Amino acid sequence: MADVAAAAGVSGQTVSRVVNGSPRVDPGTRSRVETAMVRLGYRPHRAARALRTGRTQTIGLVVSTLATVGNSRMLQAVTDAAASRGYALTVVALGGPDAVADAFARLHDQGVDGAIVLNEATVFARDAGIPPGIAVVVVDSPPDGRFGIVQTDHATGARAATEYLLSRTHDGAAPDVGHDGAVHDVVWHLGGPPASFAAAERERGWRLGLGARSAPPVLRGDWTASSGYDAALRLPVDATAVFAANDQMALGLLRGLFDAGRRVPDDVEVIGFDDIEDAAQYRPPLTTVRQDFDALGAEAVATLVATIEGGRASSGALIATSLVVRESTRRRPGG
Structure with a gap:
């Protein structure tokens, strides 16, 4: 540190402040010290700093x-x-x-x-x-x-996903359309493990999104794609919309629905949660709640x-x- 201080024309205390990220160093001086550190190959010694601080x-x-x-x-x-x-x-x-x-x-x-x-x-x-x-x-x-x-604000994200599905309407009520021209009467939920706080919050948001509608039984998974696949086989034939508590379970759900002869989104619409990197590469690309x-x-x-x-x-x-x-x-x- 003494060598850096001499090269930069500053005190040892100033070098210490730069090393420790103190805001009490003006930008010009900080730049001069950092340049000297690079030129001299200076690296802070963690063990020594731990003894001091x-x-x-x-x-x-x-x-x-x-x-x-x-x-x-x-x-x-x-x-x-x-x-x-x-x-x-x-x-x-x-x-x-x-x-x-x-x-x-x-x-x-x-x-x-x-x-x-x-x-x-x-x-x-x-x-x-x-x-x-x-x-x-x-x-x-x-x-x-x-x-x-x-x-993460899990509940608000889950509520938005559920309300989005319930707000979908067709122009002119087709035979498969629910009450008041809505596409879906209800949204099913593929939930995560019961002990998970995130899963509980996403389930809470789903229930809030349903509003006055009666909630169907929760299909329970363990965050894995295989549990989503198993849930697809338990989904009632009249279910038309599912909010899955994460994208991996949604991925398994998509495959399970395909194997059961049910088309997404024509027969069943699906929303996941997380927006993992591969979500846009599913077939079909997955609508999801993005977690930052x-x-x-x-x-x-x-x-x-x-x-x-x-x-x-x-x-x-x-x-x-x-x-x-x-x-x-x-x-x-x-x-």
Whole structure:
């Protein structure tokens, strides 16, 4: 740092501020210091900095699995957001509900400054004892004063999808059209695992979207395409619209409907949730609710870093969704 300070013509304290991302450095000076760092090949030494500051600039990520697309997308988003703030990432995958305490203990032993808990793992974290000295942010969880909380607005997205299907009408009531010229009398729901907060919120949004209509039984899946395929075989023959709680189950549903001789969107219209990268490549391309994984990951990291660095982190950040309309809900005029 002394060499960098001499090369840039500044004090060692100024170099330290640049290295630690302090806003108390004017842009010209910051640029001069960063240029000197590159020219001299300077790299901050994490272990030395940890001894000085008491922080390792490392955060943990606790997941139940990385097999689901949503968790994989969140891993990438959190990794990118952490790196942009100078933090390294340590990932711990849980082997089951009893492993969460051990996961936190391992992260504590590795000296992480804080941890982000993703999706299904949050239900385990709420029952676990958190080691002192670790700030925790959970993604998708009901209110809990012990944690910072960040979540997608699942319910509003699900409600929008359901209302979109119910609002569809044909000009002139064809024989397959429901009451008041509507395409569908009701929308069926292919829900996620009962213990999942995200699945529960999407189901809640679906019920809100139905309004005064009676809700049919929920077809339950486990986020996988194979469970969506099985649900297609249980879908009543008079069902004409399905909102699936994620895109992977919707993908399996599309194949199951095809194998059952039912056309999408002509016989059954389908909407998914997430807008994974391949959603536009399905046959037919899938109408879905877009979840902004990048914004969710960035907000989770920002909330955690604010806690780590001494600020009072805001809790309850809600990331908006949007409906992306594609061919799985586009019916030809006249049915």
